[in-house]
Amino acid sequence: MAPKKKRVPSAGRRSAVAGEGAEPPLSERAQYLQREYKLLSEQLDACEQRVDQMLQENAFLDREALRLREENRLYASYVSARAQRCANAIVRLDEQNRVDLTLIHWQREELASLYRGREDGVRAQLLETEARAARMAQQELQLEQLARIRALERELLHMRVEHTQLLHRVKRRFLEDKAAFEREARQRVQSLARRAEREAARALVAHMQAIKADNGRLRQEMVRLLRRAQLLQATRRQLLEQRDQLRREHEDTRDLARVHGWLRRGPEGPPFLGLPEPVSGLMERGCLDPVPALQARRSSGPVIDPVAFGLRGPIAGPFEDGFTGPIPGAIARAEEVGHTSVLPTKADSLVAEMDIASMDRACNSRKGVQQAREKLACGMSWLRAPAWGQLLRRAIGRGVPLL
Structure with missing residues (x-):
């Protein structure tokens, strides 16, 4: 299948991408940790x-x-x-x-x-x-x-x-x-x-x-x-570890916001960029068809690959194999860094947090992998597709056959 022609991003999208490159302000916890670090340094002196x-x-x-x-x-x-x-x-x-x-x-x-x-x-x-x-x-x-x-x-x-x-x-x-x-x-x-x-x-x-x-x-x-x-x-050392953990959580939240922005774009958005090597090879061989998923995307947010992102926290919605529950972790991280554009709307309020252990068990079976492939190909909602993309990526990393 011939690749789809890329469209030049508009001025609004360029400004959004340029604004995203700037570092967001530190949170109150980070500022508190910095003050505590200065105080401890003075006490040590x-x-x-x-x-x-x-x-x-x-x-x-x-x-x-x-x-x-x-x-x-x-x-x-x-x-x-x-x-x-x-x-x-x-x-x-x-x-x-x-x-x-x-x-x-x-x-x-x-x-x-x-x-x-x-x-x-x-x-x-x-x-x-x-x-x-x-x-x-x-x-x-x-x-x-x-x-x-x-x-x-x-x-x-x-x-x-x-x-x-x-x-x-x-x-x-x-x-x-x-x-x-x-x-x-x-x-x-x-x-x-x-x-x-x-x-x-x-x-x-x-x-x-x-x-x-x-x-x-x-x-x-x-x-x-x-x-x-x-x-x-x-x-x-504990404060440094907490700072690294907060930085990683901040990066995860920012990447999650970028994934949500990419998923909320419509069919007019650009194609996937930066897919990992196994998924790109499967697409070239025709094993995965990204066209239906691309047509189901919404038209806002930057271009990012949800499969290459690799979500660190459990995010999912109501699936056919029984994974249900709220997503307070993802929403709280998005509200903490100020990404209000990626928060779910009232129509998407039924999404739930997926159990990582259940996702790992699903990655070990060909049926779960096939289901994840179908969900990605059929164009799921803004929060379901990253979870199934994560499941698909784990399955590829473990060597489970996709066909």
């Missing part, structure tokens, strides 16, 4: 800034820990130097006591030599007195000498006792002072050592507790931020 701030605070805490360790080291060196000074003071006191003891021994020797000199003088006087007494009467001389000797002996004994007591007092005072100084120095060293140990232990424990608390808090904050980032990434 804020979380990243918070992580950077926490890292800076951690570095500051590390520097503070180094400073505290340096102060502890300086304090330990100061305590050790103070202990060394105390030890040096003990050594100096010991040396001073030794010097004092040496001085006391020297003074003792001087006193002993002095008393020996006095004793020698007294002895000389005694000898002189004895010599003088020898010249006197022996009895008086003896009495006088005995009295003098007893007096000198008592004086000598008294001086020796005083000297011995003085030595004992000096020695006892020296030993007491030495023991007191040693005990005081030892107590001060021990108290300073205990105080230094307590201060060092307390500072170390406080520093370790502070570092542990800060590390735990920072770890919890980082874990929370990581979980928040993972949640934001998952939300972003």
Whole structure:
């Protein structure tokens, strides 16, 4: 059969085709998703800034820990130097006591030599007195000498006792002072050592507790931020998937509107364009006859191939094999994008949504394919033909014979 001559589209059709190429405005859901995406991006940037701030605070805490360790080291060196000074003071006191003891021994020797000199003088006087007494009467001389000797002996004994007591007092005072100084120095060293140990232990424990608390808090904050980032990434992926799904639904709705516009054109419209390879081959061999369907089309809308479109949603009407039901999905998509020209009229309000599973079962049988071919060839209504064209395309894709 010779191909039908194509007619030049009018100015109204050209303007409709040019207007269709422009992208329709985004829906409220898409705008809401864009605002939500911007908000989530700002929150993610804020979380990243918070992580950077926490890292800076951690570095500051590390520097503070180094400073505290340096102060502890300086304090330990100061305590050790103070202990060394105390030890040096003990050594100096010991040396001073030794010097004092040496001085006391020297003074003792001087006193002993002095008393020996006095004793020698007294002895000389005694000898002189004895010599003088020898010249006197022996009895008086003896009495006088005995009295003098007893007096000198008592004086000598008294001086020796005083000297011995003085030595004992000096020695006892020296030993007491030495023991007191040693005990005081030892107590001060021990108290300073205990105080230094307590201060060092307390500072170390406080520093370790502070570092542990800060590390735990920072770890919890980082874990929370990581979980928040993972949640934001998952939300972003979900929003991207929803955006892709909305774009696909929008494209499906736009293609559905184009199919409806093509179906509503009358017999004056152009022929099928862009049919898939299997259907075009069947038409060339005469297996499918598109002339009756082309004569039954309405005269409005762009030129598109319903079989090559491949409807993604279930669309059908009342068929002979029992497929009935409303079509809220297709009408809602058409109203959402603003294609009011493709909505069904009151005369076409009996169309229903076809079950995809039933259509798949029909594609597996030659009878269902033959019925779809007859519906397409006889020129069905604007919404039935795409559904049967979809059924026919599925059958061709599955390799079901059409004759």
